Amino acid sequence: MVNGCMQVASGGHRKGITAKHTCCAGGTWYVQLEEQDMVKELGVDLLKDVTTCEVPYGGVLLMNNAIPHQSLENRSEIIRWSLDLRWQRPDKDDGFYGLKKSVLMKTSKNPNYKIDWSEMAGINRTKKQMDATGEDNDEFSTEISGPWMQRWEIVHHNRHTETVKPDKSTWHKA
Template sequence: MDEDPIVGYLVVDDFFTREELDACREDLKLMVEELAQKLHNAGKIKKLYRDYGLFERLTMIEKEFPGSNILLHKMKTMPKSFCDLWSNERILNVMEQILGPDIKGHPVWNIRTKTPQNEATTVPWHQDVGYLNNESYKVLQPTAWIPLLDTNEDNGCLQVAKRGHKTGKVADHQCCHGGTWYVMLEEEEMKRKLDIDLENDLKICPIPYGGMLLFNNLVPHRSLPNMSNKIRWSLDLRWQRPSEPVGFYGLKDGILMRTSKDPNYKIDWESFNKIDRHQVQKESIEESESAIEDEFDTTIQGPWMKKWEIVHVNRHILEHRKKEGNPETWTKA
């Protein structure tokens, strides 16, 4: 762990039990099986690849149907094991020390399907607030990045820019990175706007199975390429105070997890899971509640694509522009 107490991140090597994380792995196996069945039944893949395990199977499916990892990334309902991890009593106790007794889960959570050497799973430098609207800029939204295997530089762990939050500023991001839907933050902009020392402040954070990386929403971070032969699975989960805006463009609210008004409060997972975040993102672009998600659509669109300057046009941007119907007028917000 870094000795500086205000670096903006914390490496915790041992926090979750093996049973808690193993349950997430089992649900992931079920999700990969469901995806394989769906693709096979539609004639998209010729084999189910059941002779491969959790850390290889999606890679084989991806070779036959590129973008399979994106389909899994866009999963609609959070499995019980993920819900249990997100609302784990010990992690909420940690969040209570940071946020106070009232805690809401942020609606933007992700399963990372980091298949080897895949651009779609290699996330460039960014601040998390770069994906949200401006009302979130003064809201503290801690993130826990939780790998589902031992991670290191070879298989794509995270890298952070320590003290990247010290100016309290949001740097200018761009969109989109390469062939992806990700916003990106240039290192020179990090240096200029956020006062980051590019030689000394960039820290790679390997995390063992059972550990997590905690950081706040202004700290720039990225995921390194997965150069191993195994899939690097991980979850990123977020929390904040219920009284503050989530900044997700009014598309979906967070989920109340702990309240000082009711020590026996029961989390309403059913209502939270009824709203598909990726679907409402698309509806916000089309301005139509009747927009139907193609179950094999491997593009991702969202309102952040209109927030920043478009410097790379790719299939995600083209799909966004097509749905919006005004393709040539996007400028930096």
């Protein structure tokens, strides 16, 4: 558990809403869901519903994207690698904010369909994020920001939020 396990709040998706998040957690670019908001808005019981998922090397954790989750701090000297794959309907919003298109993996219309990775692989997502937020296009910059930061009020400012210009009309309403 020292290398940053995933932690989930089972049942936190049952109300069918996304609770209010804040941006940004500590010195990161991640959004954060406060524990008291999970309890109040989603009905999560912090003593019964929160589970730390120790996934062994080569293991897999499958979960609904609406389940509240977080990665715990990596307190080891070893990098924790993970791969986040998301399956969704191609006719629904993919959550990439127009920065790139999702890759269609299969289609019922064509049983011989071949996956085309060229568009995904050919896009410099970092540059597109910087262009979308008006950031300086310094390719060696370690700041990360993007349109997702506009979904909730930015309450913890840091180097990642310096160039974000808040647009209250895009904030999530729980």
